[in-house]
Amino acid sequence: MAGRAGPLGRAAGGAAGLALVVLLVAPLVMTFLKAGEGRLPGPAEYGALRFTLVQATLSAILSVLVALPVARALARRRFPGRRLFVTLTGAPFLLPVAVAVLGLLAVFGARGWVNDLLGLAGLGPWRIYGLHGVVLAHVFFNMPLATRMLLQGWSAIPAERFRLAATLDLPPGQVFRLLEWPMLRQVVPGALAAIFAICLGSFSVALILGGGPRATTLELAIYQAFLFDFDLGRAALLALMQSGVVALAAVISLRLARMDGSGSGLGRERQRWDAPGGWRRALDCVWLVLAGLFLTLPLLALVLDGIGGLADLPARIWPAMGNSVAISLGCAALTVCLSLALSAPMARWSEGLGLMPLALSPLVLGTGYFLILNIWVSPARLALPVTLLVNTLMALPFCLRLIAPAWARAEADHGRLASQLGLTGPARLRWLLLPRMRGALGFGAGIAAALSMGDLGVITLFGSPERETLPLLMYRLLGAYRTDAASGAALVLLAMSFGIFFLFDRLGGRDA
Amino acid sequence: MLELSSLVLTQGDFRLEAHLSLSEGSSVALIGPSGAGKSTLLAAIAGFLPPTEGRIRWRGQELAGLAPGKRPVAMLFQDGNLFPHLDIFRNVALGISPRGRLSGAERGRVEQALERVGLSGYGSRTPGELSGGQQSRAALARVLVQDRPLLLLDEPFAALGPALRAEMLALVAELRAETGATLLMVTHEPDDARRIADQIVLVAEGRAAPPAPMRALLDDPPPALRAYLGDNGAGD
Numbered sequence: 252m253a254g255r256a257g258p259l260g261r262a263a264g265g266a267a268g269l270a271l272v273v274l275l276v277a278p279l280v281m282t283f284l285k286a287g288e289g290r291l292p293g294p295a296e297y298g299a300l301r302f303t304l305v306q307a308t309l310s311a312i313l314s315v316l317v318a319l320p321v322a323r324a325l326a327r328r329r330f331p332g333r334r335l336f337v338t339l340t341g342a343p344f345l346l347p348v349a350v351a352v353l354g355l356l357a358v359f360g361a362r363g364w365v366n367d368l369l370g371l372a373g374l375g376p377w378r379i380y381g382l383h384g385v386v387l388a389h390v391f392f393n394m395p396l397a398t399r400m401l402l403q404g405w406s407a408i409p410a411e412r413f414r415l416a417a418t419l420d421l422p423p424g425q426v427f428r429l430l431e432w433p434m435l436r437q438v439v440p441g442a443l444a445a446i447f448a449i450c451l452g453s454f455s456v457a458l459i460l461g462g463g464p465r466a467t468t469l470e471l472a473i474y475q476a477f478l479f480d481f482d483l484g485r486a487a488l489l490a491l492m493q494s495g496v497v498a499l500a501a502v503i504s505l506r507l508a509r510m511d512g513s514g515s516g517l518g519r520e521r522q523r524w525d526a527p528g529g530w531r532r533a534l535d536c537v538w539l540v541l542a543g544l545f546l547t548l549p550l551l552a553l554v555l556d557g558i559g560g561l562a563d564l565p566a567r568i569w570p571a572m573g574n575s576v577a578i579s580l581g582c583a584a585l586t587v588c589l590s591l592a593l594s595a596p597m598a599r600w601s602e603g604l605g606l607m608p609l610a611l612s613p614l615v616l617g618t619g620y621f622l623i624l625n626i627w628v629s630p631a632r633l634a635l636p637v638t639l640l641v642n643t644l645m646a647l648p649f650c651l652r653l654i655a656p657a658w659a660r661a662e663a664d665h666g667r668l669a670s671q672l673g674l675t676g677p678a679r680l681r682w683l684l685l686p687r688m689r690g691a692l693g694f695g696a697g698i699a700a701a702l703s704m705g706d707l708g709v710i711t712l713f714g715s716p717e718r719e720t721l722p723l724l725m726y727r728l729l730g731a732y733r734t735d736a737a738s739g740a741a742l743v744l745l746a747m748s749f750g751i752f753f754l755f756d757r758l759g760g761r762d763a
Numbered sequence: 764m765l766e767l768s769s770l771v772l773t774q775g776d777f778r779l780e781a782h783l784s785l786s787e788g789s790s791v792a793l794i795g796p797s798g799a800g801k802s803t804l805l806a807a808i809a810g811f812l813p814p815t816e817g818r819i820r821w822r823g824q825e826l827a828g829l830a831p832g833k834r835p836v837a838m839l840f841q842d843g844n845l846f847p848h849l850d851i852f853r854n855v856a857l858g859i860s861p862r863g864r865l866s867g868a869e870r871g872r873v874e875q876a877l878e879r880v881g882l883s884g885y886g887s888r889t890p891g892e893l894s895g896g897q898q899s900r901a902a903l904a905r906v907l908v909q910d911r912p913l914l915l916l917d918e919p920f921a922a923l924g925p926a927l928r929a930e931m932l933a934l935v936a937e938l939r940a941e942t943g944a945t946l947l948m949v950t951h952e953p954d955d956a957r958r959i960a961d962q963i964v965l966v967a968e969g970r971a972a973p974p975a976p977m978r979a980l981l982d983d984p985p986p987a988l989r990a991y992l993g994d995n996g997a998g999d
Contacts, residue, residue: 670832674861675861682846
């Protein structure tokens with residue numbers, strides 16, 4: 252009875268929901284109309300579709316395969332730095348994709364550390380470009396996510412069962428069959444589906460490491476249709492194929508993935524009775540070290556290269572940084588406002604609407620907006636506002652999933668008192684909701700700001716030399732073979748992405 | 764006068780009927796077994812539960828359709844009577860103005876209320892920095908500035924020890940005498956009822972009985988009340 256949404260809350264949610272539907276459906280309709288003028292998909296389009304599916308499948312399977320021993324080792328071993336390790340697995344979510352790819356290039360690239368080693372052994376050089384490079388980068392990003400999801404599964408097995416297994420002196424094989432296998436059967440399909448869906452929408456990774464007829468994703472093909480051919484009909488056709496695939500995968504993954512990978516409670520220390528010693532212990536240790544190196548070496552390499560590259564940065568880094576900060580702050584503000592409005596009705600319909608962007612990809616939306624704007628103005632002039640809009644829509648589902656539960660909790664805990672005191676509308680927001688939601692608001696704004704700061708997507712469709720963001724500048728430096736300067740820009744971008752996240756998170760007063 | 768006429772409250776399978784009226788200025792204890800619907804009755808009067816049938820009238824005016832904050836009611840719940848993120852002054856001040864903007868005179872009223880309950884100088888603390896008894900006092904200070912003619916207490920002092928609870932009830936009795944408010948309080952303790960109430964409404968077996976004089980009822984309980992009180996409660 253307490254905490255029913257008032258008419259004002261429903262109105263705010265309705266307005267935000269309507270705006271959201273228009274902003275998502277209008278570009279799709281426009282794309283559909285434009286694609287209708289074009290032709291049917293040809294070999295090139297089917298090739299892109301096949302590559303998209305193949306790389307996503309491989310990335311999902313490899314990420315989970317690598318994550319399995321790592322998550323198991325994390326679940327059953329206690330060592331100093333374990334909490335840090337678990338925290339580290341959350342970092343790739345905020346890491347700008349293009350920055351990480353640059354780090355991977357520094358380790359696995361033509362002049363990277365791995366090839367240096369291979370050269371010493373008289374082998375190589377190993378080339379990172381193509382399918383295996385794309386998959387490698389996707390594993391870098393999604394293996395940690397898979398680890399978190401699996402670790403959550405392991406932590407969810409009641410400690411009493413492991414204790415029981417210990418009193419029965421079950422061998423490791425039996426423990427696996429009786430306790431761990433049933434959990435894995437529930438968790439692994441969800442992890443596979445989530446990573447598959449994420450990799451379908453891959454753009455920046457394919458942009459830098461893929462390309463060519465044999466390594467082009469649908470997202471990348473859209474970009475190429477725009478930039479190389481300016482074939483809007485073909486871009487629309489590809490966008491339509493992409494949105495079909497992504498929407499389907501999103502629905503499947505929402506059905507399969509029960510756990511959110513948020514990793515709450517993963518830092519908890521718990522006695523494990525089954526942790527076998529001997530060679531199994533050594534193997535767990537090896538897995539953890541390898542995974543740790545795989546995740547940290549690229550960043551370390553990037554930082555080392557980047558420090559050297561700072562001096563090579565061109566003067567146009569300043570306006571690019573200004574644009575990025577402006578977009579990032581704007582995205583944080585807009586995303587939080589939209590999330591608040593959609594949380595206000597405290598209803599499933601409004602939260603469901605807020606998840607809709609998960610079924611669309613940035614370049615599909617970008618294509619649609621381009622087609623719409625193209626009727627009246629030159630879309631390049633609106634590059635930054637459109638980037639801001641698309642970034643906001645993409646960050647919304649993550650932000651809403653933090654803010655909506657916080658709103659509901661504040662209402663459940665204190666809504667009755669607020670109603671008794673006649674706190675409605677803005678007064679309720681000011682005295683009850685905003686202060687109670689501070690932590691979620693700061694965290695949500697930080698995520699939106701960091702995702703937006705690091706985004707290299709739509710801006711590539713619209714960007715012009717005089718309107719560039721920091722990630723775009725970085726990509727252009729890379730394209731001009733100014734690798735040192737690109738590393739410098741990547742380092743700046745890395746610092747700014749995490750800096751703005753921690754700033755917002757600190758403002759919210761939540762312990763990071 | 765507070766009139767409950769042919770009132771029927773339902774929540775799932777639960778059903779409570781009430782047909783009674785309470786005179787203004789009276790002090791009424793609601794007594795009855797747990798789950799009998801005492802809190803439900805208060806929730807309906809406060810506007811948190813719409814009646815299934817019947818009417819609730821205050822001074823002849825129908826209360827249905829009025830939001831909780833618009834009713835002539837101040838209410839203290841079992842817990843959560845203060846916002847933990849706001850200081851005591853602000854908590855009390857919200858009883859005067861939900862918008863939170865106070866005139867100088869209104870600030871004075873808040874200070875006075877805090878002084879009246881023995882908390883002068885505590886305005887800048889947060890509820891977490893106060894003891895349980897002090898928190899209850901702060902909530903009562905807010906009730907004081909809310910200045911509503913109907914005061915509903917849903918066992919707000921249940922978590923306090925016996926001595927503190929008696930102290931709080933004495934304070935409530937004083938405040939009530941000063942403001943002339945009509946008091947409705949839920950209680951499990953016949954002693955509490957003796958301390959503060961002049962009338963008793965027995966809530967049992969799906970029905971809230973009309974008020975009866977406190978002493979007469981407690982000294983010679985009808986069967987339903989006797990069943991609830993057991994051997995300890997009846998008589999002194």
